[in-house]
Amino acid sequence: MTSDVKKHFWSESRIRKTRLATGLVVFVFLSMHMANHAAGLLSVAAADHVRRWLLMFWRTLPGTVVLYGSLLAHMGLSLRSVYIRRSFTMPKSEAMQIILGLVVPLLIIDHIVSTRVASSLFHLRDNYESVVSAMWITSPFDGWRQSIAIVILWIHGCIGIHFWLRYRPWYEASRAGFLAIAIVLPVLSLLGFVVMGRALSGVDFWLNALPGEYNDPTGLTDEEAAVIKSIRWSLYGAFFLSLGAVLILRIIRRLKERAHLISVRYANGQTVRIPKGFTLLEASRLAGLSHYAVCGGKGQCSTCRVQVMDGWMQLPPADSLEQGTLDRIKAAPGVRLACQLRPTANLTVMPLMVAMPQSATVDSSLEVVPGRERDIAVLFCDLRHFTMLTENRLPFDIVFLLNRYFAVVGHAVEEAGGRLDKFIGDGAMALFGIGGTPEEACRQALKAASSIIAGMQELNRQLSNELTSPLRIAIGIHTGPAVVGTLGYGGVRSLTAIGDTVNVASRLESVAKEFETQLVVSEPVAVLAGLDVPDAAGRNVAIRGRSSLLKVFLLDEKLRQTLGLSEPAPAPGS
Structure with a gap:
């Protein structure tokens, strides 16, 4: 005990x-x-x-x-x-x-x-x-x-x-x-x-x-100077003795460990022999293998995690630091952090986040941002029934229409202080708060949503003679932690976000379609943005992958005006 x-x-x-x-x-x-x-x-x-x-x-x-x-x-x-x-x-x-x-x-x-x-x-x-x-x-x-x-x-x-x-x-x-x-x-x-x-x-x-x-x-007198000199050399001696003791102890430990080497076999067939007490991350570095460890091997991220394919039942249990990280990512059995695991028996592992050669992944024109968890707001928007609107249109007409729509979304997001992440078909994803607070992120996302809705109203007015029915938008906004970093390959890379927060925001955009409204926000967004939304506008919706329901608010035009979120459509010709 x-x-x-x-x-x-x-x-x-x-x-x-x-x-x-x-x-x-x-x-x-x-x-x-x-x-x-x-x-x-x-x-x-x-x-x-x-x-x-x-x-x-x-x-x-x-x-x-x-x-x-x-x-x-x-x-x-x-x-x-x-x-x-x-x-x-x-x-x-x-x-x-x-x-x-x-x-x-x-x-x-x-x-x-x-x-x-x-x-x-x-x-x-x-x-x-x-x-x-x-x-x-x-x-x-x-x-x-x-x-x-x-x-x-x-x-x-x-x-x-x-x-x-x-x-x-x-x-x-x-x-x-x-x-x-x-x-x-x-x-x-x-x-x-x-x-x-x-x-x-x-x-x-x-x-x-x-x-x-x-x-x-x-x-100082000569006697006092002699005392100071002796103290100075004593401290120098103590430091060198301490450093020498550390090096000698390392040599002794290494000699002892040579009799107790274990084999770490990687999925690519490479094997490295290491003494007991080495971490898997140290084993990879000793073998010259590229192995992600964004936090520097301090157990504060999971980028170095490996799947132990053989011998995982003989591994020492994870300490509180490693176990906390594994619980957070809901790691499967046999998944361990290479920077924290010190194997005591032979094992076979496969790194789950494989580092590619720098020349293949880094474009000098684009800053590489490692994955970092941030509290952000995510906005998803999508055109409703867009397939029906384009059935009888020429491809170039569809491109023109989408570019006008994308311009509305992009301008609204950038004006609000957000970052346009990507366009997916007739949908778009935007991130807010990458460099700010969650409260500011939610306010920016709501401002962008209001501008998008107003911009779509003006776009419908301008294209009224071209459209058989007005373009209708559905927007979902959610906030929470997400991993933000540079993803992709070669020249096709961009700063994006992944995680549960992104999935929920995408789901809320679908909820907006289901309830025939333009904007749906989660309760955390409303709280952080300081919105006093009446309970009558709330709904509890099921989110795939979540056991509990999520409370959301349906913000129709009248409610947005009451909350001060509605923006007038741009003036003609603006």
């Missing part, structure tokens, strides 16, 4: 969250420190004044414990991640983050000891005047090294922040702002350091000093 609790407490999910939290603490301190450097663009005194405010927390006992505790914990967990990783075959972004993380301690140990440790032990004045003069005048090499350390630490932190936020629905729309901050802040910080260094190099700065005042020179 105790071991189960301990295992749950030290689960990979908790360890990953701890590593993220400690990294964020260090990143916040670094951001404040760089902003403090940027104040040096004004003057050395301005930077030191800002410094006093920033250190009001970080130089207290709680602040010291939080900062340096987070730094040590983050470094320890980073070394742990190096140890548990079974293969160093990985994407370049992951390799870059690991390499930068290992370089950072070598660059910041000297600075920490020379400032924080020396100040605490010997009350050394570590203001901007003393630190910048030491790095700019006394030892320019230290200045270069510390500048490089800031840039490397900043890049390492930004990569981690990107990996953490890249699947958040709002992140895509905010990336430009984050990128601007990521570029501007280190530039201003380094410029502030240069300006302060040049100011301290001038004779006027020192002539204006008063004994015992701001830039009263202080230093």
Whole structure:
């Protein structure tokens, strides 16, 4: 019982969250420190004044414990991640983050000891005047090294922040702002350091000093300097010993594992021998096989899933993280996540999402967007009885009529802020809220539907002499989570959405036809859009694949006018 609790407490999910939290603490301190450097663009005194405010927390006992505790914990967990990783075959972004993380301690140990440790032990004045003069005048090499350390630490932190936020629905729309901050802040910080260094190099700065005042020179005695030197080398030694211990333990583990290799056979006939403890994703990378893992192997998506064809009864059970993802996608028996499964016996697998060669799938003119789950609104519209209207028409006449109809739909969707997904026969599908909130998405979809209905009224007026009966539209709108990404092959690819939300929206368009109305929306759409729809307009309809009924609202012309959704038809000639 105790071991189960301990295992749950030290689960990979908790360890990953701890590593993220400690990294964020260090990143916040670094951001404040760089902003403090940027104040040096004004003057050395301005930077030191800002410094006093920033250190009001970080130089207290709680602040010291939080900062340096987070730094040590983050470094320890980073070394742990190096140890548990079974293969160093990985994407370049992951390799870059690991390499930068290992370089950072070598660059910041000297600075920490020379400032924080020396100040605490010997009350050394570590203001901007003393630190910048030491790095700019006394030892320019230290200045270069510390500048490089800031840039490397900043890049390492930004990569981690990107990996953490890249699947958040709002992140895509905010990336430009984050990128601007990521570029501007280190530039201003380094410029502030240069300006302060040049100011301290001038004779006027020192002539204006008063004994015992701001830039009263202080230093360490020979004995104190020796103590600081021994602390510095002790920390360097501790880091190299820790890194060496990790590498030695990896070698020992590898030697032991050679006696307990298992075979992973792929559906294409390729077999790879791996030690017990490797994940299937690591096995694929070790074999040089293309294997999707959009989330980077963190169990937050199902793109790496495989069907275990042989040996699945001998697999270890899925942990809570993997099982939660499998339950979410309603995985069939024998389906596992390659990034989480660590087989203990021989097995045969087949990746369910096969990666094709880059040259065959990527068109340089089209941005590739990996599948990401977003809360969006989906609109389906279709012409009713269109086949009957075109029975006696020439093919080119039908093309003309459809293009006029498509123009109405496309213009309405784009004006409302949506994205026209595709045309299917005489039907159309549009997406709303890819880069916004669900509430905004529902309002945009309703606006587009009103514009489509108004546009069809004007189109009927213009073609009244050509049509035996008016064109009638049926529209369905639903909202919910859907996977949005680039799908297709070669040059025939587009950004689209798949999932239950899309299927339901398509079904509501059919419901509109069944109830002889132009617009049907689901209850979630009405709620998020803030519509006060009377219960009399509601219906409970069956949705294929769902056990429960879905409440929808039939919005006829009169009700749309009451709700403020009806738009006047465009003026003639507009």
